[in-house]
Amino acid sequence: MRSFIADYVYTIQADPLKNGIVTVDDAGKILSVTDDKTTLPADTEIETLSGVITPGFINTHCHTELSHLEGQIAPGNSLIPFIQDILGFRGKFEDAIIKEAAERADKQMRDNGIVAVGDISNTSFTANLKAASNLYYHTFVEILGFVPSGAEAAFQGALATLEKFKPQSASITAHAPYTVSKELFKLIKKYSDTGTNLLSIHNQECEEENKFYRYKLGAFLDLYKHLNINIDFFKPQARNSLQSIVPLLSNRQKVLLVHNTCTNLKDIYFIKRFDRKINWCFCPNANIYIEKRLPKIELFLNQDMNITLGTDSLASNTKLCILSEMQTIDKNFPSIGFDTLIKWATINGAEFLGIDDSKGSIEPGKTPGLNLLTGMDGTKLTPETTVRKLV
The missing domain is CATH 2.30.40.10 (Urease, subunit C, domain 1)
Structure with missing residues (x-):
């Protein structure tokens, strides 16, 4: 005692x-x-x-499997070059290096007072690490597939990866509006309607995402061309990406919208018209690292929606530290105050992950x-x- x-x-x-x-x-x-x-x-x-x-702090958004990319990507070049850099590093690191980096990230989070993590995974590489860790992990197995014809294959691949994390806490989720087709969103919704399946979606990290959804213009066209993806099937939605995908989400699961760098008040009001269990996650240091800007966090206050904090990955951050995220918000939005920030950093994240009975x-x-x-x-x-x- x-x-x-x-x-x-x-x-x-x-x-x-x-x-x-x-x-x-x-x-x-x-x-x-x-x-x-x-x-x-x-x-x-x-x-x-x-x-x-x-x-202890709750980190609701991390990518532990990207920890080996620490310091590899120059900051401030915006989201689309960042995505291209991430894809460009695939297959260029030995498994031992990736494993050691993930283990160091796990230890760094523990040392920085984090006790639970909502972690994004595209592979099962971190399954053994998480099973042995002192941290509580919920793994979001992320699905990507913007071409409608590939929806079923992408969905089945994610289910196979999910099996490799069991019996750990895990679920499948969409990556982002610009990487998931309507057909794939519908498969995820059908699956989510039948059981417990937490969702975590990257949301409006840059203005180009909204421009693409509203007008089918901008830098995302160049990204799809770079990836040799034919998007003739996609039609302009005449609304922001968030407003386009919310109707496609399950109303039976909690949904975490992550980053929200370019989310506006109209988007927030739009969401409140729908019966969806929306939560917000801010990762301010990653927003600065990638886009050199922050979300308009003051717009989210007093909206009766749960707000949490995340670190994103070491590919887009210099440390995995929730206190550092709080300090960045406090510096830029001093009126929010510590009493509010500490709830975002603790109980709100625990409630989203469903571990508030112990954390x-x-x-x-x-x-x-x-x-x-x-x-x-x-x-x-x-x-x-x-x-x-x-x-």
Whole structure:
């Protein structure tokens, strides 16, 4: 049994406790949370810490299998060149290098106080890593296939990959509007309507995506040409990509829309007209790395929709650290505040992944992990704030 006292304890489900005390057992299970030392057994050893204790962080969007591309892609060149670079690196790294990089990424996330990950996979390469990890993983097996005639083959290939992750928590999902045909979306919807199948979709990462969907113009035409994909079948939709695909999604599953760099207020209002379980994920450091811009995060506030945080991959980020994502948002949107950001980083992600019975908040009986944030200005983030995993 261990007890920690800190300047503040953010339980998430209640107001922060000043001079709060958290007691855990050897397995990390929360035994008690209090601000009254007299309620503890007389022989309890208390470690006094300077800083803020929070639950472990939830990273709802990562690509662990791309960790070997750390530092390989120059930042700031925009999404489509980034995609071309990713595709260009396929087959150029030995399996041992990819495996070692994924293992380092897993350790980096643990060291940075992350306890659970929503991870995108196109292959089964990370299955063994995830099975052995101390982190909780939900794997989104990602399907790509923009040509209608290839929909069934792409879908069956994803199901085969999904089997290799079982009995781990995993589901199949669409990659993005510009890589998934209507026919493939319909197959995913049919599958999602029959059981539990969390969805995570890359959404509106650049203006070119909306331009392509609205007018069938722009840089995506060059990308399809580069990939030798004939898109004569595709017709302009006269609406943004998000508005085009929402009707194709299941209303029985939670859906995570990731990045949302170019999502506007009309898109948000459009979604609210539909019976869909929409959640949002922001990965601000990756947005800056790829597009040199951030989503209009203030538009998403007070919309009664769940907001979570992610890191994206080391191909598009310099670190896998949820605290760093919070600091970037705080720097650019200071009015949001730490009390809101810490919920995005913990309980909101746990609720989306369906693990809020054990993660996301500091409550007796849970095993959420404990982080210590130092370098705070009271209860405000600063550029000097750092994270240390306590449990």
